[in-house]
Amino acid sequence: MGYIKWAFWISFWVFIASFFHYTLPQHDIARVTDTYEKRIDFGENSIFWASADTGNATTAVNRDVFFLQTRLSNDNVMVYRNEDTGWGWPPYFKFDTTNLQAEASDLKSIAATPQWVVIKHYGWRNEFLSIFPNAVSVRAVDSPDVRIIPWLNIAILILFAAFAWAIWVRWRRFREARIDPVLQDAGDSVANTSDSVKKWFGSWRK
Numbered sequence: 001m002g003y004i005k006w007a008f009w010i011s012f013w014v015f016i017a018s019f020f021h022y023t024l025p026q027h028d029i030a031r032v033t034d035t036y037e038k039r040i041d042f043g044e045n046s047i048f049w050a051s052a053d054t055g056n057a058t059t060a061v062n063r064d065v066f067f068l069q070t071r072l073s074n075d076n077v078m079v080y081r082n083e084d085t086g087w088g089w090p091p092y093f094k095f096d097t098t099n100l101q102a103e104a105s106d107l108k109s110i111a112a113t114p115q116w117v118v119i120k121h122y123g124w125r126n127e128f129l130s131i132f133p134n135a136v137s138v139r140a141v142d143s144p145d146v147r148i149i150p151w152l153n154i155a156i157l158i159l160f161a162a163f164a165w166a167i168w169v170r171w172r173r174f175r176e177a178r179i180d181p182v183l184q185d186a187g188d189s190v191a192n193t194s195d196s197v198k199k200w201f202g203s204w205r206k
Contacts, residue, residue: 023090024156025122025136027148030070030078031114032138035105040065048123048131050083066101068135070119071111073144080121080135090122092136104138116144 041062042049049065066082082101085094109115117140123133 020157020160022124023122024153025092025120025150026133027150028070028078028119028121029073029116029141029144029146029148030119031073031111031116032068032070032104032108033110034069034108035067035101036069037064037066037101039063045129045131048129049081050085050134051088066097067132068101068104068119068138073116078125079132080119081132082135085134085136092122094136100135100138104135107138107140114144116141116146118146118148 039062040049068080068082070078070080072078082097082104083094084097085092087093104117107115107117117138119135120137121133121135124131125133
């Protein structure tokens with residue numbers, strides 16, 4: 001029983017960590033090498049794509065999606081999708097996909113004369129499942145060594161930790177006040193019944 005309990009809590013916290021890692025904004029320092037538009041046929045990975053741009057049809061099985069090709073400051077290649085989030089989840093309320101594509105195109109540069117940018121995004125990159133992080137904003141910076149402090153992420157995680165702590169404290173108090181006494185009474189009742197049964201068998205043996 002203890003193994004099942006530990007497996008449940010480990011799975012629960014892994015899910016919570018994965019949820020926050022996918023949803024919260026991340027920042028990459030990169031150089032935009034190209035921007036393009038591609039027709040995407042959605043399949044089993046459709047859950048990792050945003051909905052159609054606000055105002056467009058939402059029932060299509062395929063649509064054109066904007067992409068940003070970049071090279072990160074560590075020289076690795078990263079490709080981002082550029083889709084509206086609209087009023088859906090995650091709550092970035094992004095409606096400016098076309099404007100962002102124009103801004104990214106204007107910031108393209110080559111290795112000889114790099115123009116470094118900070119790309120704020122959410123999501124994961126997985127080549128096997130064809131999953132791309134969604135770019136939320138892009139802005140120019142002077143150096144690839146710029147330091148980004150994720151104040152929003154820190155605030156959200158602190159609030160979540162405080163909320164989880166409050167729930168745990170209240171659950172512990174409820175358990176000590178309501179559940180533990182009932183279990184104790186049930187245990188005492190079982191123990192008393194067991195003693196009575198033993199005495200009854202003892203009287204028969206005599």
